Amino acid sequence: MIDKANSQDSLIVLTEGAIITALAMGLSYVPHSTGVSSVEFVYGLIPMSIYALRRGLKPGLMAGLVWGLLDMFLRGLGGGVLNPLQGFVEYPLAFGVVGLIGLGSVRVQRAIRDGKSGLGLIIFYSAIGFLAKYFLHFIAGGIYWGSYAPKSMNPWIYSLVINGGSFIANMIMLIVLAILLNRIFKQLIIPRN
Structure with a gap:
C-alpha cells in the first residue's frame, strides 16, 4: 500500500x-x-517559483531544466544559441538553477502553516534562484555576446547592465505579484497530498 501511495505522490509531483x-x-x-x-520580464519565473516552493529543490531543478531544454529547442536555436557550450549555460543550466528556489520550500511552508505570511522568505529564496539564473547569463554575456556591446563599452559592463537589469525587473515583478497573491499562498504553496 505504501508503494502505491508513493507512486501516486510521485505521479502528482x-x-x-x-x-x-x-x-x-x-x-x-x-x-x-x-x-x-x-x-526582459520572464513571466515563467513566477509559476516556477511557486512550483519549487511547493514541491522542493529536486522537482524545482528538474522542472527548470526541462523548461530550459524546451526554450532552447523551441526558441533558442533560432538565434539565441551561438555554440553548444553557450547554449548549455544559457538554457538548461541557467533555467535549471531557478529550481534553487526550492531550498526554501520547507521554511516557507512551515511559516505559512504557522499562520505567518512567508512573504519575506518567498522573496529571499526567489532572489537566490533568479540571481543564479542571471549570473549564468552574465557570464555567458561577457564571454559570448561581447561583440554585441556598444563599441565604447566593456562587454562585461554591458552584460552586467543587461542581465542585472533583467534580474531587477524580474524581482520587481515577483515582489508585486507576491504582495498581490499573499492571501492565497496557502492554496498555491501547500500541497494537499
Whole structure:
C-alpha cells in the first residue's frame, strides 16, 4: 500500500511539474520587452517559483531544466544559441538553477502553516534562484555576446547592465505579484497530498 501511495505522490509531483513547465514555456511567447535593449520580464519565473516552493529543490531543478531544454529547442536555436557550450549555460543550466528556489520550500511552508505570511522568505529564496539564473547569463554575456556591446563599452559592463537589469525587473515583478497573491499562498504553496 505504501508503494502505491508513493507512486501516486510521485505521479502528482511529475504531473504538476509538466503543467508548470508547459505554462512557463507558453508564457515565453507573451511579449516581454521593457523597451530597454534586451532587458526582459520572464513571466515563467513566477509559476516556477511557486512550483519549487511547493514541491522542493529536486522537482524545482528538474522542472527548470526541462523548461530550459524546451526554450532552447523551441526558441533558442533560432538565434539565441551561438555554440553548444553557450547554449548549455544559457538554457538548461541557467533555467535549471531557478529550481534553487526550492531550498526554501520547507521554511516557507512551515511559516505559512504557522499562520505567518512567508512573504519575506518567498522573496529571499526567489532572489537566490533568479540571481543564479542571471549570473549564468552574465557570464555567458561577457564571454559570448561581447561583440554585441556598444563599441565604447566593456562587454562585461554591458552584460552586467543587461542581465542585472533583467534580474531587477524580474524581482520587481515577483515582489508585486507576491504582495498581490499573499492571501492565497496557502492554496498555491501547500500541497494537499
